[in-house]
Amino acid sequence: MPRFRSLKTHLRALLASAEWERHLDDIVGLPGKEAVGPLLSSLLLGGEAKWRAVVALGRVVARIADANMEDARIIMRRLMWHMNEESGNIGWGIPEAFGEILACHPRLADEYHRILVSYVRETGKDDNYCDHAPLRRGVYWAIGRLAQERPGLPGFVETAVPALLAGLADCDLPARGTAAWSLGVLAAPEALPTLRELRTCDAPVEHFELGRLLLCTVGELAQCAAQRIGAHCPPASGNAMPDVDAKGTAA
Incomplete structure (x- = not known):
């Protein structure tokens, strides 16, 4: 226990540094699975702090998977347990870590x-759908993060896009914004009509991209998503939306 506490303090100090990204190699270089528990905490x-731990977990678990896939699978099952209501835990940050890990390792991405996606697919049957809105936001973000790195996963787009389209009508407004962002990453043109409706939504949402934590609105994320989609496949005239700048502000 003293070793865990001291390592937790050390890792948190590294991630709190202004140069935290330069310390990631030091964290990944820790022996065995030592860093996993402190990073999860x-x-x-x-x-x-949460988002930096997410980034570090992605790299740490990818390194573990390179050395021993079964050890990495045990960690993935641990994350899945935290997402399960029966665990008695609220899995804060778990979906984001799940997605970052898959983004960092192709074999884990293929397997998991x-x-x-099942956490935001509501089938009406005995499904895996997550009822807790803040966790769904994390899942929508995780899908987009995975799409950034591995959009060609067999069956990924076919299952992710319908789940994200449903997310645009999520009862949680920030979740709609995050689903919109992920649809932009996937360049899904079928999202454009709803993105147009969301562009005036000023509900705040926390968003993490390119190592930066951003505080923006659902409308800004919808605008940026539409711009990305338009860059890949120009929308039909009925779905056209105004250009936006890098911050999501209408040009």
Whole structure:
């Protein structure tokens, strides 16, 4: 226990540094699975600390998978348990870590991407749908993060896009924004009509991209998503939306 506490303190100090990305190699270089527990505990901190721990977990678990896939699978099953209501835990940051890990390792992505999407696929039967809105936001983000790195996964787009389209009508407004962002990453033109409706939504949403934590609105994420989709496949005239700048502001 003293070793865990000291390592947790050390890792949190590294991730709190202004040069935290330069310390990632030091974290990944720790022996065995030492960093996993302390990093999982850092997810509970929220804000910048949570997101930096997410990035570190992606790299740490990818390194573990390179050395021993079964050890990595045990960690993935641990994350899945935290997403299960029967665990008695609220899995703060778990979906984001799940997605980052899959983005960092192709074999884990191939094995677990269907499970990730299942958390936001409501089938009306005995499904895996997550009822807790903040966790769904994390899942929508995780799908987009995985799409950034591995959009060609067999069956990924076919299952992810319908789940994300349903997410545009999520009862949780920030979740709609995050689903919109992920649809932009996937360049899904069928999202454009609803993105047009969302562009005036000023509900705040926390978004993490390119190592930065951004505070924006659902409408800004919808605008940026539409711009990305338009860059890949120009929309039909009825779906056209105004150009936006890099910050999501209408040009």
